[in-house]
Amino acid sequence: MAQxxxxxxxxxxxxxxxxxxTVRVEAFSDAVIAVALTLMAVELLQFNPSGAADTDxxxxxxxxxxxxxxxxxxxxxxxxxxxTHHNSWRYVVRVDQMLLVLNLIMxxxxxxxxxxxxxxxxxxxxxxxxxxxxxxxxxxxxxxxxLFFNLGxxxxxxxxxxxxxxxxxxxxxxxxxxxxxxxxYLLAFAIVFVNPILSLLAYLLLVAIYLVRGPGDLPxxxxxxxxxxxxxxxxGPEN
Amino acid sequence: MAQxxxxxxxxxxxxxxxxxxTVRVEAFSDAVIAVALTLMAVELLQFNPSGAADTDxxxxxxxxxxxxxxxxxxxxxxxxxxxTHHNSWRYVVRVDQMLLVLNLIMxxxxxxxxxxxxxxxxxxxxxxxxxxxxxxxxxxxxxxxxLFFNLGxxxxxxxxxxxxxxxxxxxxxxxxxxxxxxxxYLLAFAIVFVNPILSLLAYLLLVAIYLVRGPGDLPxxxxxxxxxxxxxxxxGPEN
Amino acid sequence: MAQxxxxxxxxxxxxxxxxxxTVRVEAFSDAVIAVALTLMAVELLQFNPSGAADTDxxxxxxxxxxxxxxxxxxxxxxxxxxxTHHNSWRYVVRVDQMLLVLNLIMxxxxxxxxxxxxxxxxxxxxxxxxxxxxxxxxxxxxxxxxLFFNLGxxxxxxxxxxxxxxxxxxxxxxxxxxxxxxxxYLLAFAIVFVNPILSLLAYLLLVAIYLVRGPGDLPxxxxxxxxxxxxxxxxGPEN
Amino acid sequence: MAQxxxxxxxxxxxxxxxxxxTVRVEAFSDAVIAVALTLMAVELLQFNPSGAADTDxxxxxxxxxxxxxxxxxxxxxxxxxxxTHHNSWRYVVRVDQMLLVLNLIMxxxxxxxxxxxxxxxxxxxxxxxxxxxxxxxxxxxxxxxxLFFNLGxxxxxxxxxxxxxxxxxxxxxxxxxxxxxxxxYLLAFAIVFVNPILSLLAYLLLVAIYLVRGPGDLPxxxxxxxxxxxxxxxxGPEN
Numbered sequence: 001m002a003q004x005x006x007x008x009x010x011x012x013x014x015x016x017x018x019x020x021x022t023v024r025v026e027a028f029s030d031a032v033i034a035v036a037l038t039l040m041a042v043e044l045l046q047f048n049p050s051g052a053a054d055t056d057x058x059x060x061x062x063x064x065x066x067x068x069x070x071x072x073x074x075x076x077x078x079x080x081x082x083x084t085h086h087n088s089w090r091y092v093v094r095v096d097q098m099l100l101v102l103n104l105i106m107x108x109x110x111x112x113x114x115x116x117x118x119x120x121x122x123x124x125x126x127x128x129x130x131x132x133x134x135x136x137x138x139x140x141x142x143x144x145x146x147l148f149f150n151l152g153x154x155x156x157x158x159x160x161x162x163x164x165x166x167x168x169x170x171x172x173x174x175x176x177x178x179x180x181x182x183x184x185y186l187l188a189f190a191i192v193f194v195n196p197i198l199s200l201l202a203y204l205l206l207v208a209i210y211l212v213r214g215p216g217d218l219p220x221x222x223x224x225x226x227x228x229x230x231x232x233x234x235x236g237p238e239n
Numbered sequence: 240m241a242q243x244x245x246x247x248x249x250x251x252x253x254x255x256x257x258x259x260x261t262v263r264v265e266a267f268s269d270a271v272i273a274v275a276l277t278l279m280a281v282e283l284l285q286f287n288p289s290g291a292a293d294t295d296x297x298x299x300x301x302x303x304x305x306x307x308x309x310x311x312x313x314x315x316x317x318x319x320x321x322x323t324h325h326n327s328w329r330y331v332v333r334v335d336q337m338l339l340v341l342n343l344i345m346x347x348x349x350x351x352x353x354x355x356x357x358x359x360x361x362x363x364x365x366x367x368x369x370x371x372x373x374x375x376x377x378x379x380x381x382x383x384x385x386l387f388f389n390l391g392x393x394x395x396x397x398x399x400x401x402x403x404x405x406x407x408x409x410x411x412x413x414x415x416x417x418x419x420x421x422x423x424y425l426l427a428f429a430i431v432f433v434n435p436i437l438s439l440l441a442y443l444l445l446v447a448i449y450l451v452r453g454p455g456d457l458p459x460x461x462x463x464x465x466x467x468x469x470x471x472x473x474x475g476p477e478n
Numbered sequence: 479m480a481q482x483x484x485x486x487x488x489x490x491x492x493x494x495x496x497x498x499x500t501v502r503v504e505a506f507s508d509a510v511i512a513v514a515l516t517l518m519a520v521e522l523l524q525f526n527p528s529g530a531a532d533t534d535x536x537x538x539x540x541x542x543x544x545x546x547x548x549x550x551x552x553x554x555x556x557x558x559x560x561x562t563h564h565n566s567w568r569y570v571v572r573v574d575q576m577l578l579v580l581n582l583i584m585x586x587x588x589x590x591x592x593x594x595x596x597x598x599x600x601x602x603x604x605x606x607x608x609x610x611x612x613x614x615x616x617x618x619x620x621x622x623x624x625l626f627f628n629l630g631x632x633x634x635x636x637x638x639x640x641x642x643x644x645x646x647x648x649x650x651x652x653x654x655x656x657x658x659x660x661x662x663y664l665l666a667f668a669i670v671f672v673n674p675i676l677s678l679l680a681y682l683l684l685v686a687i688y689l690v691r692g693p694g695d696l697p698x699x700x701x702x703x704x705x706x707x708x709x710x711x712x713x714g715p716e717n
Numbered sequence: 718m719a720q721x722x723x724x725x726x727x728x729x730x731x732x733x734x735x736x737x738x739t740v741r742v743e744a745f746s747d748a749v750i751a752v753a754l755t756l757m758a759v760e761l762l763q764f765n766p767s768g769a770a771d772t773d774x775x776x777x778x779x780x781x782x783x784x785x786x787x788x789x790x791x792x793x794x795x796x797x798x799x800x801t802h803h804n805s806w807r808y809v810v811r812v813d814q815m816l817l818v819l820n821l822i823m824x825x826x827x828x829x830x831x832x833x834x835x836x837x838x839x840x841x842x843x844x845x846x847x848x849x850x851x852x853x854x855x856x857x858x859x860x861x862x863x864l865f866f867n868l869g870x871x872x873x874x875x876x877x878x879x880x881x882x883x884x885x886x887x888x889x890x891x892x893x894x895x896x897x898x899x900x901x902y903l904l905a906f907a908i909v910f911v912n913p914i915l916s917l918l919a920y921l922l923l924v925a926i927y928l929v930r931g932p933g934d935l936p937x938x939x940x941x942x943x944x945x946x947x948x949x950x951x952x953g954p955e956n
Contacts, residue, residue: 010882013884028750033267034270086263127773170256266502277513300611318579329498460637519832561818568735645729699876
């Protein structure tokens with residue numbers, strides 16, 4: 001509120017810069033994840049142009065069911081990434097430089113997932129080496145995402161960026177749950193040496209397992225006290 | 240506000256996790272729908288490369304009018320999906336895990352619509368089997384969207400996620416209206432066995448019918464009492 | 479707050495549905511425009527694959543300068559569309575069904591602009607008929623956008639969706655300014671019959687002309703009274 | 718609140734139009750940057766179709782490592798652009814017409830980065846002239862972004878669009894820091910005349926250097942006084 005000479009009266013100075021909440025980084029992450037999801041649909045669901053002219057739709061659909069399977073499984077994985085991001089960031093109250101950088105690196109892996117999924121679905125019919133290599137690239141992108149997501153959560157916890165009202169014991173059990181996920185992905189990947197399709201189905205099973213409610217998930221519905229300052233009383237289900 | 244030892248004083252604990260409003264899931268859904276719409280434009284409106292060199296623009300436009308028609312109709316359908324999402328979610332006050340999952344599966348079908356629309360427009364000139372199969376895939380994506388949208392609405396209603404000020408009778412008539420829509424889409428699809436172009440036009444008619452105001456739609460304009468606490472009085476139209 | 483029987487006490491009923499502000503429709507429109515802009519970059523700036531192998535980068539750049547020009551001009555036009563949307567919607571306080579539909583149709587034309595710009599840049603070297611036809615499709619998308627944008631503004635004005643504090647005389651002069659723009663675009667299009675490159679440059683000139691401040695534009699900077707309730711006094715520029 | 722006749726009582730008139738905060742322009746910029754990042758992944762990570770059929774995945778990966786490197790470096794550069802945008806715009810309290818235009822031109826360069834990165838990675842194996850020319854186009858897009866970003870910041874500073882609580886001395890040192898960045902990019906580009914891969918690594922080094930905390934960056938974590946009006950006291954790290 002003062003001219004340049006009256007520096008001490010400015011609130012935002014070199015030693016007390018403005019902090020920022022998480023609205024913009026969440027919106028940006030959403031945009032990257034949303035575009036990755038939709039581009040993946042376009043990439044994966046595009047039929048192989050080779051032989052397009054001489055075969056009919058029925059036989060092409062029979063050839064392309066692997067692409068449909070890869071689409072569903074990759075959508076499930078990326079959907080789970082979004083869900084976890086959505087749930088974990090509700091406890092983050094402000095960001096610092098390092099948290100943003102870790103989040104950006106995480107998004108770099110998310111943005112690479114459509115490519116790796118496409119590779120995977122293309123090589124499910126290839127040689128054993130091709131199958132295993134493309135599955136390794138696929139799980140690499142997923143593990144890279146999980147690694148930097150975990151690093152971001154750990155950083156936020158240990159640098160006072162989380163809501164001070166968050167019980168540290170809850171934060172600790174959330175951390176443990178987040179850490180187990182990449183290990184399970186490695187397990188699903190290992191199945192590729194037995195059968196690549198079975199490996200994909202194992203990913204799907206994993207995503208399903210994580211839907212069982214655990215620490216860090218959203219509370220169940222019902223008009224709860226904390227939000228209206230009164231007992232939920234007579235507002236039961238209405239259908 | 241207390242150290243780890245004073246757990247009970249933390250507001251967010253394992254048994255009382257923070258809930259979350261709908262801002263982020265709405266923004267994320269918007270991003271997926273917006274990207275799907277725009278990618279669809281790029282995909283559908285891309286001329287077939289075959290024979291690009293030897294024909295002029297006039298004759299190619301004559302060949303490609305089906306793509307334009309498919310673009311307009313698919314934009315109308317996806318536009319209506321957005322409109323319904325926009326209107327229904329204004330009554331949702333908070334989300335739980337299952338509502339987010341149902342919304343993600345709905346988005347999986349939305350993201351697949353550009354591909355199915357492209358298939359449809361490519362095969363409108365194909366054999367009868369090709370036409371009917373691509374129309375079935377198209378309506379499959381639309382029905383999948385409608386199914387999971389309806390499931391999400393039903394879940395929100397029956398688990399106390401809607402605004403408690405919403406009259407249950409209004410919620411019930413909104414539900415009925417949402418349920419009829421997929422049935423009408425099936426009808427439009429059935430016409431493909433008569434004529435595929437007629438079937439597309441039936442979709443367009445359906446979207447138009449749903450613009451007639453019904454339960455769940457936005458109220459008409461005018462500065463209404465509820466928002467300013469005073470009669471709308473002298474604020475009539477001004478043009 | 480009451481059970482289904484006590485209907486009259488619910489605030490949102492069949493005859494008094496909840497209204498909605500403009501936050502979500504603005505964010506959705508932004509997403510569509512942003513994706514269109516970025517896809518346009520990818521489409522337009524992609525070199526023609528024909529002859530890719532046998533020519534070097536220098537000669538290909540010389541061939542592709544039309545694509546760069548088309549990119550800059552289309553970015554300018556779509557950028558102006560966003561700017562006008564951004565400025566006009568700050569006066570809109572709530573939406574109704576029809577305003578959303580008009581906005582969606584406007585976005586349908588915006589999403590088609592990357593395709594039309596690509597066509598235009600491809601046919602700048604074609605026959606006269608090709609040039610004029612692709613320029614007509616291009617201006618058609620731009621005019622369609624302008625038409626439905628104008629209809630939306632007119633609808634908002636005449637149905638009480640604008641801020642009641644907006645001076646009707648200002649609203650009227652904004653309307654006149656918005657109406658002139660499509661007429662000028664038609665003029666720029668007509669120049670294609672003289673020279674297609676000249677026509678593109680005329681579009682660029684038009685966008686530049688609209689940067690001259692007129693009714694509906696944002697006010698100039700400086701800490702103004704209306705926002706802080708005090709004279710701007712000693713807060714001059716600080717560089 | 719009055720009819721057209723009572724003009725003076727309207728708050729928003731021709732000479733006192735409504736101003737607007739930065740929420741929408743930030744969200745729009747985020748969307749463009751997010752799409753550019755994700756499209757870049759799809760473009761860069763797409764294997765060259767030539768020879769796709771006759772070579773296996775291993776040998777193709779060996780050929781394509783340049784694309785991976787270009788992806789990581791371009792993601793780092795665009796990530797830094799987002800980070801700088803995120804940090805600098807927290808001090809902007811309102812926008813005027815010119816700031817929006819400068820921001821749009823900046824986005825035009827950002828949207829062109831996927832194309833230039835693709836060109837660069839394609840020509841890393843080409844002739845010396847091809848390498849240097851594609852590196853020049855690449856750095857041109859990055860420098861164009863930096864130029865218009867700096868112009869926008871300068872405009873906001875000199876036209877009273879920044880938070881009045883921002884110490885002008887902080888604003889000045891932020892400006893100096895922003896100005897040095899493009900000069901360093903030029904340095905990294907110059908290395909292309911020695912070795913193109915080395916030049917890319919120099920970009921990566923530059924991004925890393927800018928992660929060292931300087932003026933304009935976010936403050937470090939910890940529950941700070943300014944946000945809660947109380948000493949941070951007993952809220953240390955909790956892991």
